[in-house]
Amino acid sequence: MIRLALSWLLLWLPCALPAAAEKNAELAVVVSSRDAPRTLDLELLARIYRRKTLYWPDGRKIEPVNLPASEPLRQLFSRRVLKMEPEELEAYWNQQYFQGVFPPFMLPSEEAVIRFVADTPGAVGYVSACAIDARVTVLVYLRGDEASPHAANRACPH
Numbered sequence: 001m002i003r004l005a006l007s008w009l010l011l012w013l014p015c016a017l018p019a020a021a022e023k024n025a026e027l028a029v030v031v032s033s034r035d036a037p038r039t040l041d042l043e044l045l046a047r048i049y050r051r052k053t054l055y056w057p058d059g060r061k062i063e064p065v066n067l068p069a070s071e072p073l074r075q076l077f078s079r080r081v082l083k084m085e086p087e088e089l090e091a092y093w094n095q096q097y098f099q100g101v102f103p104p105f106m107l108p109s110e111e112a113v114i115r116f117v118a119d120t121p122g123a124v125g126y127v128s129a130c131a132i133d134a135r136v137t138v139l140v141y142l143r144g145d146e147a148s149p150h151a152a153n154r155a156c157p158h
Contacts, residue, residue, distance in 0.1 A: 025076055026129040026143045026151070030136035032118050040139040042147050046081050048124060050092070051101050056122060063123040064104035065113055073110070077126050080142050130156035 029045060031038060038056065047053040048064050056062055067074040069086055078084055084092065093103045107113050113125040118135035129151055132138055140147045 025073075026141055027073065027077060027080070027126050028129045028132050028138045028151075029124065029126050029140045029142065030114070030117050030132060030138055031124050032121070033135055033137045034118075035121065035137065038139055042081055042140075042142075045124075045140070046083075049082060049104060051096065051103070060122040063120050065116055065123060065125040066104045066106045067110070067113065067126075068106055068108060073126065073128060077142075 029040065044053060048062055049066075051064075054062055067077075069075075069089075075086060078086065078089055082089065096103070105116075107116055107125075110127040110131045113127050114131065114133065114136055117123040117125045124139070126142075127136075129138075129141060138151070141151050
């Protein structure tokens with residue numbers, strides 16, 4: 001009986017850990033530190049990443065950037081902000097492509113996102129909260145299903 005319970009636990013545990021880690025993960029939505037301060041809610045962020053809103057209120061073109069589709073941070077961002085699974089996003093972008101709308105640029109790493117956002121007027125991206133530095137300004141932190149202008153009081157593993 002105990003052996004059966006342990007076997008079940010070992011099969012279940014790998015599935016439970018990613019969900020728990022995802023719930024506690026904190027993402028930071030960032031713009032260049034040189035850009036004017038902006039306010040951003042999740043509805044506007046979703047419109048930006050679906051390419052439904054193309055310009056900031058000051059008229060500057062918005063340049064959203066994504067991490068690769070296989071990246072856990074991208075999947076987390078898609079679920080939290082766009083409320084879509086990867087398969088749904090693929091179908092969405094296939095449809096948009098035929099209307100002449102292209103998805104946000106994809107960059108290979110968090111460092112690449114930070115560099116692009118820091119150097120590109122109007123750019124917006126997302127990285128883990130522990131990856132931010134002085135080159136970027138955080139518009140909003142995403143934790144669980146919450147958005148906040150303030151970081152959680154959590155030490156980064158550096």
